[in-house]
Structure formats: structure tokens, C-alpha cells
Amino acid sequence: MGNDLQVVCLEKRWGDFTAVDRVSFTVAESTLCVLLGPSGCGKSTILRMIAGLEEASGGSIYIAGRDVTTIDPARRGVSMVFQSYALFPHLSVGENIVFGLKVRKIGATERAARLRQAAELVGLAELLERKPAQLSGGQQQRVALARAIVSQQPVCLMDEPLSNLDAKLRSEMRSEIRALQKRLGLTMVYVTHDQIEAMTMADQVILLKDGRVEQSGPPHELYERPATAFTAGFIGAPPMNLLVLDELPNLNEIKAATDDMSLPRSPAGMRYGVRPEDIELAEDGLSARVEAVDFLGAGSIITLHHQNQQLLASCSGRAALTIGQQVYLRWPPEAVHLFSANGRTEAEESIHP
Amino acid sequence: MKHVYGWLLLTPAAILLIGFTHYPTLRTIGESFFSRGSSLRPSRFIGLDNYRAMFDDPIFWKVLTNNLWFALGTIPTSIILALTMALLVNRALPGRALVRMAFFTPTILPMIAVANIWLFFYTPDIGLIDQILSLVGISGHNWLGDPATVLGAIIVMTIWKEAGFFMIFYLAALQHLPPELREASRLEGAGRWHHFRRVTFPLLMPTTLFVLINAVINSFKLVDHLFILTKGGPNNASNLLLYYIFETAFSYFDTNFAATLTVALLFLLALMALAQFYLLDKRVHYR
Known part of the structure; x- marks a missing residue:
């Protein structure tokens, strides 16, 4: 069993409203899967259920073959990058990155080593003393990435991580995230509404509409053989x-x-x-x-x-x-x-x- | 021409500020150097004699000590209580609006009404506290008449009134914190207490500083309750600095000595505000 992620018949309902309707997919170890769809299609809700921040109304989630559907978020083996980055504004960059390691009582020497490694990977080594407010949007994004990397969890979840960046920076970060994911062998689930991000980064795209899987497959397949008019209209620019x-x-x-x-x-x-x-x-x-x-x-x-x-x-x-x-x-x-x-x-x- | 225009715009505010703040302050300081005047002996300049009298006045030291105990008794407790209540009503809670209102009600009541409610609680034998205590066999006690309990009784009442007011500030600050911060720390495995200590509390520091300064000023500002409940008695056991100033000026009509006491109060408050800003500023994270 590798570090794969399996979602089976996942459901989320709020009263009469079904936000996620029997969604199933598998993300193979060390691959990047993009959950793509217009706003309100349930993609973020799926991600939050995988993270454990939202309770599933039905279905199961397996990480590395282990059923984690009802397990505490901290013990699922996932790290997450939030759309707003969720950096702690009063802590320095370095303290932000090692926040989780301190919680998990990892020794000071190992903490320092992992911090140095993660900071170098994302190019933040010079900025560890700064506060988040003193960083640009792109640098804040890197801090959030480093915080996810340093935890060394097998599955990394990304919730529209690039939507607050300008177009040029966005394309830079796209290739950087993809390179990091390959280099570290992360199993990554990446939520976006931007089909260009999906086309350029994904091993597998899962296109969602109204809480259901519209079509899934490698990006070129969705482009070349759209199964529905919705897919045809959504993929390609x-x-x-x-x-x-x-x-x-x-x-x-x-x-x-x-x-x-x-x-x-x-x-x-x-x-x-x-x-x-x-x-x-x-x-x-x-x-x-x-x-x-x-x-x-x-x-x-x-x-x-x-x-x-x-x-x-x-x-x-x-x-x-x-x-x-x-x-x-x-x-x-x-x-x-x-x-x-x-x-x-x-x-x-x-x-x- | 531009200068004139600017000054004209400033004039209304400047008149109010000078007329009601700066001039009275300077006048008070001036008065404190003069003797008490009467029809036979007009007021005259006596230098620092009033200050010497103040330092020799046992009641001055008594009310200052009382005020210190009162501040120590009310400030930490009401702040901790306010923060606890704010955290409690910031969560999803059945009847949340009702609970929030209940916590805030003591604040919106007029001081005089509050004092009357508590007068009923503290009344010997027939008051609420004594009635409840009599059920378990403890006989009546004159809470406000006993020098040993009177200051404590006023401290309890002040906490009851202030905590809800400070809660509002904490609640507003808590609602400004993005919920993702809690989610991020949950994913890292941080428990509630750890998150509060390492994230929420540090981010609330600006509010804490604000509340602290207000609490300190309030603890030196109390007059109304004493007026209704104890008039500073018995034997000055519940007398505080501002009430002593009020008594000196309007009961004994010694405005010059009252001015001296006022200067002492101003000096104390300025000193404490400065100390708070300098000591805490380094530990406060402003966004």
C-alpha cells in the first residue's frame, strides 16, 4: 500500500441541500489530482472533508488504505495550504513554519534542520525573521507551502492556493508547486476553478458540477474527448x-x-x-x-x-x-x-x- | 490665506478642548498652590504647603491604599471574566443572543440603579445574601457596615458591572480573527488550550491593553456607587481617591486642597498610562 488516497461515495448534505453527491475517485501515490469546477460545485467541501475540517454525511475516505473518515484531522496524515494562507500574523516566518512541529513535540535540533530544508526548498531562507505582514503575497504563499512541506505528511491538500496572486506570479508558482510535488513524491489534491492550472499541473483532473463528478481523467483526455457539453465548455481557452x-x-x-x-x-x-x-x-x-x-x-x-x-x-x-x-x-x-x-x-x- | 482657513476649521474643536480640558487642568494646578479662602482671610499663595498637608493627611494615605486594593481586586478578575465570557459566547451556542445580552445587561444599567440592586443584596438580615445564608444557618451580617467586608462588597459589585462591558471588546476582537487560523492549527494537532495560548491570546493583546487602561482609569473614577452605598464609610474603609476629592470640594468646601488631591490623581493616572504603553507595547502585535 502506497500513500494513495481513496474517496468512496462521499456525500455532504446541509438540510435539503446536497453539496457533494456520491463522489468517488482515487489518487495514486505521488500524483497530483486537481478537483476542478465552477464556484459552488462542492470541490472545496470535498477537500475539507478529506482534511477532516468538515464532517462527511456519507461515504468513506481512505489514506494509505486506512479508513480516516471519522479520525481527528491531525492524525489523518494530511497537510493543507489554505486559500487565505492562514498564517499566524504575530509569529515570524520561521515560527509559522515550525508551529506544527512544536505542537507535535519534535526536538529542537530536528526542528531546526527541517526548517532549514523547507525554507531552502521554497526560497525563504533569508526571510525567516520577518512577520507575514512584511512579506509579499507570493512570499506568504511560500510560507504556507513550507508549513505544509515541513510536516512531512504523505498527502498534501491545496485549496485554491494561487487565487490571490497576480497572473505572472501564478504561472511561476504553478510550475514550482508541480516541481516540489514531484521532487518530494507528495500525493496532492489541488482545488481550483482555473482550468489552466488543471491542464498544466494535473496527472488527473476531476471535473465537478453541482456536487457530482462530471468527468475525470488525464487533462489531455478531457480536452480531446469531452464526454459532456459542460466539459467541452469548461476545458480549453x-x-x-x-x-x-x-x-x-x-x-x-x-x-x-x-x-x-x-x-x-x-x-x-x-x-x-x-x-x-x-x-x-x-x-x-x-x-x-x-x-x-x-x-x-x-x-x-x-x-x-x-x-x-x-x-x-x-x-x-x-x-x-x-x-x-x-x-x-x-x-x-x-x-x-x-x-x-x-x-x-x-x-x-x-x-x- | 491658507493658514487662516486651517485655523478657522480647528477653532470649534480647539475651543471645546481648551475650555473643558486644558484650562481647567491648568487652573487646578494653579489653585493647588493657594490657601483656602474665607470671607475674613482671602486666599493667598502658599507654595507647596497644600502638598505638605496632603502627605501628612492620614485619610489621603488611607484612600490611596483602598484604591490600590480596589484596583487589584477588580482589574485582573474582570478582565479574565470578560475574556472567558467572550470565548463562551463566540461559539455556536443555543440561545447565543440571549446569553450575550445577559452578560451585557449589567453594563447598560445606570450606576445608581446598579447600586440600588446591590444595596438590596447586601442589606443585613432581609437582603438576598443574608436570606440565602440563613438557609444554611449563618446569621445576618452587615456587609456594608463592617470595615472588614465593605471594600470587598464594592469590589464584587464593580466586577459584576464591568466584566460585561469588557466582554464586548473581546467579542469584537474575536470575531475579527479568521477561522482558518483555528483550522490550520487543528490540522497540526494543536488542542483548544494550546491554540488559545499560542494564537488567540497573543492576537488579542491590543484589546487587552485597551481594556487594561480603561479598567485602571475606571478603578480611579468610582464615585456614584460610594455615594449611594456607603459614602466612603464606615471610618473611610470604603473611601476611594475620587470620592475623597468630591467630599473635600463639595462637603468641606476646601477647593484648594481638593485641587491638590486632583493633581495627585492626574499624576498617578498619567504615570500608569505611560508605564502600560511602554511596558506592554513590545508585547502587543498590531496588525
Whole structure:
């Protein structure tokens, strides 16, 4: 048995409201699992139940094969980094980091050694005497990380740790956290609403919606084979275009975009998905009008309208288009994802009718 | 032109401050150097004679000692009680609003009403305390008439009135502490007491300093209770410094000696406030 984490049929209810509904997943030893979802999907509640800060209404949690569902938070073998960092404002950086070691009555020599090691890992060695208020947001984040590392618990929980940082720092910390996790062999559960964090860091993504697992798997799988329209719209930036087929007066145009790929006969409520990065400008195909062009440097994002439906297309470089211009779009047939009225893919539909 | 405008804006506040604080203070200090005037012998400058008389006055030393015991008796107990009550009502508790109100009620009662309630408690034989004590066979005692118990009786009443007031400050401070701090220390295995000692109490230090200074000032400010309950008696056993000043000025009409006593009180209070700030400032973490 390694230091893996297993969540089985986990539930959380407040009165009539079900925040987490029979969620199950397994995080293999030394891997990073991202719980991803919009706000209110229950991802933080799951994390807090794993930590023991919130009581589970049903289901079980196993860490390294041991049932910890009702065990005291301190004895579960988890460390946690809070969104607000939860640093003790009156203690110095060093005292903050070793707070838990003192509670656990670890000797002064070992404490000092572990503090030095953790501080060097996160690059805080020079700042141990400072108070948290004298540090920048990024440095405070590092203190919180060091406090989690120094406890040497096998499972590390992170609750939106980067949401208070600016964009540049965020991408730096992303790769740093990922590198630390690999180097120390931590089993990590990472909660975020930012799909870029999920795509770049995760070994496994668990996408949640309304307290249920919408889809789980490695990031590339969620991107390439979204099982639901929700996944398709959540993963990827900009998100996948989802055209409502009912509202198109003429399906021939959309067929023309893919060399006459056949469409199901009854398109009632069906959505037609294609990623912005698969769309190309061409001589013929689906006609659309240019609404806006956002130049991002390496590429541009073009906002287009076909009939009354909006489409986004991304292209490299600066798109030489004028607003209001008529263009034609094409994409390869294999880039098409069809979702039925209930949001599932056509392929899944045939398996689970 | 700008100067004039600035001074005009300051004038209303300055008039109030000078008229009601600075001028009376200076006037009091001035008065303390003059003798008591009468229709036959007008008041005249006597230098430090009033101060010499004060240091020779046994009642002055008596009320000062009383005041010291009163401060020692009320301050630590009411602060500890206030903090305990605040911690108690800061948690999820059935009927929390009701409990909070109950703790705070003594504070909102007027001083005179409080003194009357406690007068009923302390009355010999028919008072609440004696009635309860008679059930277990202890005979009546004149709590406010006995020099040995009178100061203690007033101390108990003052604690009852002040603790709820200080609780409000602690409660406000506690609600400013982010709950994640407790969660973080729980994950590290810190128990309630450890968390209180290492995290909550240090973070409450600014409040404690504030409450402490208020408590010290209050302990030298007590007049109303004595006026209703004991008038400083018996034999000055419950007399405190401010009440002695009041008596000297308005019963004996010796305003110059009262001014001397007032200077002594001001000096004591200033000294204590300074000491508190200098000694505790290093141990207080302000955010």
C-alpha cells in the first residue's frame, strides 16, 4: 500500500441541500489530482472533508488504505495550504513554519534542520525573521507551502492556493508547486476553478458540477474527448464553440464546413461542438461575419457570428480582418464533437442509451 | 490665506478642548498652590504647603491604599471574566443572543440603579445574601457596615458591572480573527488550550491593553456607587481617591486642597498610562 488516497461515495448534505453527491475517485501515490469546477460545485467541501475540517454525511475516505473518515484531522496524515494562507500574523516566518512541529513535540535540533530544508526548498531562507505582514503575497504563499512541506505528511491538500496572486506570479508558482510535488513524491489534491492550472499541473483532473463528478481523467483526455457539453465548455481557452443545430435554418452550410460530413437525422436539442483552434479561414464553407478581433501577441481570437450564433476562432499571428467582413470557415471532420439534448456525446449515447 | 482657513476649521474643536480640558487642568494646578479662602482671610499663595498637608493627611494615605486594593481586586478578575465570557459566547451556542445580552445587561444599567440592586443584596438580615445564608444557618451580617467586608462588597459589585462591558471588546476582537487560523492549527494537532495560548491570546493583546487602561482609569473614577452605598464609610474603609476629592470640594468646601488631591490623581493616572504603553507595547502585535 502506497500513500494513495481513496474517496468512496462521499456525500455532504446541509438540510435539503446536497453539496457533494456520491463522489468517488482515487489518487495514486505521488500524483497530483486537481478537483476542478465552477464556484459552488462542492470541490472545496470535498477537500475539507478529506482534511477532516468538515464532517462527511456519507461515504468513506481512505489514506494509505486506512479508513480516516471519522479520525481527528491531525492524525489523518494530511497537510493543507489554505486559500487565505492562514498564517499566524504575530509569529515570524520561521515560527509559522515550525508551529506544527512544536505542537507535535519534535526536538529542537530536528526542528531546526527541517526548517532549514523547507525554507531552502521554497526560497525563504533569508526571510525567516520577518512577520507575514512584511512579506509579499507570493512570499506568504511560500510560507504556507513550507508549513505544509515541513510536516512531512504523505498527502498534501491545496485549496485554491494561487487565487490571490497576480497572473505572472501564478504561472511561476504553478510550475514550482508541480516541481516540489514531484521532487518530494507528495500525493496532492489541488482545488481550483482555473482550468489552466488543471491542464498544466494535473496527472488527473476531476471535473465537478453541482456536487457530482462530471468527468475525470488525464487533462489531455478531457480536452480531446469531452464526454459532456459542460466539459467541452469548461476545458480549453477559449472554450469550445457549441452551436445549437435546431436554431440553424440551413444545415447544408455547416456540412459544407467539413466536406459534407453527415449529421444525425433528428438534431432536436443537439449541440455541435468545434474548438476555436480547429477552425480555419477558407474560400468556402460556413459563412460568418467578423464581430471583433482580439490580438493577443502570438495569436488572435476572432469573434464571429453565423446567423444569430456566436463562434470563436483562434489563429496565429495578427488576423488581417476588418469588422463586419464576410468570411468562410472550415474545420476537419475529426474536430467535430456532437452532444445530444441531455449534454452527453453521441458516442456515449450509443453505449448508454 | 491658507493658514487662516486651517485655523478657522480647528477653532470649534480647539475651543471645546481648551475650555473643558486644558484650562481647567491648568487652573487646578494653579489653585493647588493657594490657601483656602474665607470671607475674613482671602486666599493667598502658599507654595507647596497644600502638598505638605496632603502627605501628612492620614485619610489621603488611607484612600490611596483602598484604591490600590480596589484596583487589584477588580482589574485582573474582570478582565479574565470578560475574556472567558467572550470565548463562551463566540461559539455556536443555543440561545447565543440571549446569553450575550445577559452578560451585557449589567453594563447598560445606570450606576445608581446598579447600586440600588446591590444595596438590596447586601442589606443585613432581609437582603438576598443574608436570606440565602440563613438557609444554611449563618446569621445576618452587615456587609456594608463592617470595615472588614465593605471594600470587598464594592469590589464584587464593580466586577459584576464591568466584566460585561469588557466582554464586548473581546467579542469584537474575536470575531475579527479568521477561522482558518483555528483550522490550520487543528490540522497540526494543536488542542483548544494550546491554540488559545499560542494564537488567540497573543492576537488579542491590543484589546487587552485597551481594556487594561480603561479598567485602571475606571478603578480611579468610582464615585456614584460610594455615594449611594456607603459614602466612603464606615471610618473611610470604603473611601476611594475620587470620592475623597468630591467630599473635600463639595462637603468641606476646601477647593484648594481638593485641587491638590486632583493633581495627585492626574499624576498617578498619567504615570500608569505611560508605564502600560511602554511596558506592554513590545508585547502587543498590531496588525
